[in-house]
Amino acid sequence: MGAAIGEILPLALGVAISPIPIIAAILMLLSPRARVTSVGFLLGWVLGIVVAVTVFTLLSSILPEQGSDASNPAQGTIQLILGALLLLLAVGQWRKRPRRGVEPAMPKWMQAIDKMTFPVAFGLGFVLSAVNPKNLLMGAGAGVDIGSAGLAVGEIVLVIAVFTVIAASTVLVPVVGYLVAASKLRDPLDALRGWLEKENAVIMAVLLLVIGVSLIGKGIAGF
Known part of the structure; x- marks a missing residue:
């Protein structure tokens, strides 16, 4: 189980560091x-x-087991594909980075946040984590690692829980912190928001590049 947690840590951090959510x-x-x-x-x-990782964990369980020489071409192929897609997204993010002196363009839906209700905010959170291509690919990578690790059901649940806590931490911490001490966090949160808006594309490009290369390395090792 420890090996599986080690495998999914970079992917969980990749989801956690996503600037947009x-x-x-x-x-x-x-x-x-x-x-x-x-x-x-x-x-x-x-x-x-939770849904994204669980679905891909279940799907990965139908992959052929690794051979006697510890190779697993099916898993390796999937990891190569996921890594290549992340590299393509990294290139796209890098090309979208704003030029000096130009204000970065943020999604239009952010302008409507002040008017959002609980169900809309809930749906937005679900879409950004489970349907967003970047996070979906990382969730798929984690699911493949977990499902192919040969773990018992209880261990799988625990590894998914660890992944979820780490991946959700960057949203969880400010929300809980604000609920506890709202007045003290407004200025720091506003400053952090401004910095993330400016560096969003660069952060995501570097992040996707690193994780994409890591997945490609895992994929090559599977042959």
């Missing part, structure tokens, strides 16, 4: 309905992570 959570915390929308977003975010 962090910015969305911060904007909700700075909105008039902070407590309602932020909690809804957090719950949707966590559920989306």
Whole structure:
């Protein structure tokens, strides 16, 4: 089980460091309905992570078992494909980075955050974690690692829980912190939001590059 947790840690961090959901959570915390929308977003975010990883874990269980020489071409092929897709996304993110002096363009839905209700915030959190291509690919990579590790059901549940806690931490911490000490966190959160908006594309490009190369390395090792 320890080996499986070690395998999924980089992927969990990849989901956690995604700037867009962090910015969305911060904007909700700075909105008039902070407590309602932020909690809804957090719950949707966590559920989306759990669903994505669980689905791919179940799907990976039907892959052929590794051979006597510890090779697993089916798993290796999937990891190569996932790694290549992450590299393509990394290139796309790098090309989208704003030029100096140009304000980065953020998604239009962020302008409507002040008017969001609990169900809308919940749905947005779920979509960003379970359907967003970047996070979906990382969830798929984690599911393949977990499902092919030969773990018992209880161990699989525990590894998925570890992945979820780490992946959701960057949304969980500011939301819980705000609920506990709202007045002290407004200025730091606003400053963090501004920095993430400017560096979003660069952060994601580097992140996707590193994780993509890691998955390709795992894929090559599977042959």
